[in-house]
Amino acid sequence: MVYYVAHRLFSAHDRALGARVAEHLAAKAGADAVFLPFCDTDEEDLVADVKGLRLYQLDTRRLNGLTGMIALLHGPSLDDGVCMEVGYAAALGVPVTILTTDFQTYHPDGRRPAWHFPDPLIEVVAHTVVRGSTLGPQTMAPNRFAAFSDRNQSQIDTAICQGVDALLHAPAPARPSPKERRGVHVETSPYVPDSGLLAAVRSSGHPARASRRFTACDPLSAAVADWDLAATSCALVADVSGPETPPGAAILIGAAAARRQRVIAYQPRPTYTHAPGREPNWRNLMIQYASDLHATTLSDVTTGLVP
Structure with a gap:
């Protein structure tokens, strides 16, 4: 245990x-x-x-x-x-x-x-x-x-x-069954709802769907759908801008890392943090190293999606 x-x-x-x-x-x-x-x-x-x-x-x-x-x-x-x-x-x-x-x-x-x-x-x-x-x-x-x-x-x-x-008293771990994966899941920022991220991914020719819980009439039900859709995607593009990575984006990045999905973290205005003995981090180290690419422009995002 x-x-x-x-x-x-x-x-x-x-x-x-x-x-x-x-x-x-x-x-x-x-x-x-x-x-x-x-x-x-x-x-x-x-x-x-x-x-x-x-x-x-x-x-x-x-x-x-x-x-x-x-x-x-x-x-x-x-x-x-x-x-x-x-x-x-x-x-x-x-x-x-x-x-x-x-x-x-x-x-x-x-x-x-x-x-x-x-x-x-x-x-x-x-x-x-x-x-x-x-x-x-x-x-x-x-x-x-x-x-x-x-x-x-x-x-x-x-x-x-x-x-x-x-x-x-929780049940024993039960690994979910593998699911067919397709397309890109886009987690936009709750702070900047229209950053152009979804449009950029779609314009590059990749089938993409975005999280909906921040705009849905029933955010809790939409959050269930966001979680399920992210699990069936080949890649995650997440806007990690803000004082810290938004909590939902951080959750989806962790899940994608566990599932071995490609993760692109979009952060147009990075701020580096410093701790004694550590390298400078552009986000929390758990986000930084779970991400396959740190993109600072929309062009970086679309380029990073090319296999």
Whole structure:
């Protein structure tokens, strides 16, 4: 058994939260059954010729042999590396438990049923969503700040316990049956709906269909269709522009990488990030190394689709 804890890595409090989840999980499944990125890849001290690539290789090696995954996702700006890992696991039939303590919900118009995350595709690929969205009970702490801290910690611990239990009771992984593949799936940006990406792919002579959940009357049903269509495509072209790769694009990139589909990441205005000892990354390293081509122009995209 191997359980993967997917969480944001770039600040100490995020890593501490991931470690807390791993501790709860290890107490029930055994420490050797739990993989905690950054900790178990020894990222702080790892030395490699291309460190980001080596970290990607170590993480995907684990992703290819999972029993289950628990992923921490909070707030409207979701970590693109975590979303990529969720898509990768889900495409392999691995049950994914999403854990959140966010009290916000999302819907297109305020009248229809809401979903838990800004992109409904997350709920389509998750086996279970565990939502601990209310503070814990009042405590007898000596001052109001300590009491408030205790209530938040209680909320977190309750959610973690529920998430770990859901993960351990999930079914065994079941790899989906292979499907016939044709054409190109285009994941446009929720931030720039008409970037010309779909038209460029079609003008190059490739049969193409685009994700529809951002414009559909029923976004949740459309998200199911987007996931199914992406699985039957030969290639994925995804607009990864934004502060981080949009969560749905990151999920589809992870899924395409797991299925060995060609991935073209379109990003006309890249911003590079830097971390000690790593090469500069034009996106989260899980996105960067899952992509076969980083395209900065539409011409790059169409050229990259030529076999």
